[in-house]
Amino acid sequence: MISFVIxxxxxxxxxxxxxxxxxxxxxxxxxxxxxxADAGSTDGTLAIAREKxxxxxxxxxxxxxxxxxxxxxxxxxxxxxxxxxSDNILPSRDWLRKMSAPFEDASVFAAEPIRYSARETDPSLxxxxxxxxxxxxxxxxxxxxxxxxxxxxxxxxxxxxxxRKDGWLKxxxxxxxxxxxxxxxxxxRRILDRVSWEPYFFDIDVAAMAVAKGCGAIAKVETxxxxxxxxxxxxFVRKQRRRIRDFLFFxxxxxxTYPWKAQxxxxxxxxxxxxxxxxxxxxxALMMAIRAPRGSRRLALWHIPACLATLWIYAAGVLSKLxxxxxxMADRTAWQRG
Numbered sequence: 634m635i636s637f638v639i640x641x642x643x644x645x646x647x648x649x650x651x652x653x654x655x656x657x658x659x660x661x662x663x664x665x666x667x668x669x670a671d672a673g674s675t676d677g678t679l680a681i682a683r684e685k686x687x688x689x690x691x692x693x694x695x696x697x698x699x700x701x702x703x704x705x706x707x708x709x710x711x712x713x714x715x716x717x718x719s720d721n722i723l724p725s726r727d728w729l730r731k732m733s734a735p736f737e738d739a740s741v742f743a744a745e746p747i748r749y750s751a752r753e754t755d756p757s758l759x760x761x762x763x764x765x766x767x768x769x770x771x772x773x774x775x776x777x778x779x780x781x782x783x784x785x786x787x788x789x790x791x792x793x794x795x796x797r798k799d800g801w802l803k804x805x806x807x808x809x810x811x812x813x814x815x816x817x818x819x820x821x822r823r824i825l826d827r828v829s830w831e832p833y834f835f836d837i838d839v840a841a842m843a844v845a846k847g848c849g850a851i852a853k854v855e856t857x858x859x860x861x862x863x864x865x866x867x868x869f870v871r872k873q874r875r876r877i878r879d880f881l882f883f884x885x886x887x888x889x890t891y892p893w894k895a896q897x898x899x900x901x902x903x904x905x906x907x908x909x910x911x912x913x914x915x916x917x918a919l920m921m922a923i924r925a926p927r928g929s930r931r932l933a934l935w936h937i938p939a940c941l942a943t944l945w946i947y948a949a950g951v952l953s954k955l956x957x958x959x960x961x962m963a964d965r966t967a968w969q970r971g
Contacts, residue, residue, distance in 0.1 A: 635665040636711030640701025642672040644719035652685040654723040670705035672696045702834035715819045722859040732819050735801050735852035742849035743820035748781040750857035758863040761935040770940045775900035779811035783924040784917045802853040806844050814840035817858035824848045838891045875963035877950035882960040908944040
């Protein structure tokens with residue numbers, strides 16, 4: 634049994650398409666379940682979920698997506714758990730079959746798509762981030778991204794030995810860990826006994842802990858996932874503000890364990906300098922445009938404003954911390970996916 638776990642909060646604009654793609658899989662329906670962990674939606678999210686015939690709906694009183702993942706996992710039954718966000722869309726009917734194939738190897742404890750993809754009808758920012766291969770441009774400079782990036786032509790900036798299999802790569806991760814764990818991450822339930830995951834399931838932290846505990850290998854599968862990350866630039870700014878506020882809050886409470894300090898410390902400085910000079914960002918945008926499919930090259934123009942906005946938001950967050958302001962989680966009261 635495979636359990637799809639989907640956290641939701643006012644996700645009516647995307648949850649229907651997300652569920653339709655899951656239900657269209659060429660995989661026996663009795664071989665998977667769909668569990669929704671809802672944080673108190675006030676729109677049509679739950680009505681849509683019930684109409685589509687999800688198997689279970691549980692509450693998520695702590696509101697965050699990470700808490701929703703933990704709640705959904707507790708309510709699920711599968712030996713394999715597939716973490717799919719409400720703004721994720723499986724791009725093909727064979728997605729689940731491809732993602733479950735690596736688990737025939739008993740040494741594999743998790744699998745993740747090797748790229749993001751987007752459709753021509755998706756918003757331009759969604760398509761840009763699919764080309765970038767990450768949702769946070771800082772990861773490009775640090776090198777710890779984990780999806781194919783049109784700037785570099787690689788799936789990660791880290792030196793990770795990989796053994797090529799039929800349709801997937803078997804990774805030999807030792808010292809440095811990419812940001813593996815979100816948007817289509819599938820893993821064996823058995824690892825939960827060896828990692829910390831309640832009440833907040835921080836996906837990249839759990840994957841890093843599992844590797845450190847010797848749980849096995851991770852597979853990067855030759856498939857993709859669509860992430861409807863941002864429709865407008867204001868959405869991106871809002872999500873970056875939420876990201877830094879949540880990170881500072883949970884770092885203070887010591888709930889975050891992903892080994893950021895083990896990454897390239899000079900990457901943050903390189904990011905700041907590149908933003909100050911702008912020219913390095915323009916060069917990256919040019920590389921992205923060269924590697925982008927015809928018709929998508931203009932999307933690279935988003936790279937400079939995305940990096941500059943991120944620098945401003947993150948710098949403001951760090952400065953507020955240095956000024957003695959108490960970190961607080963971003964408010965989810967009026968959260969809307971749009």
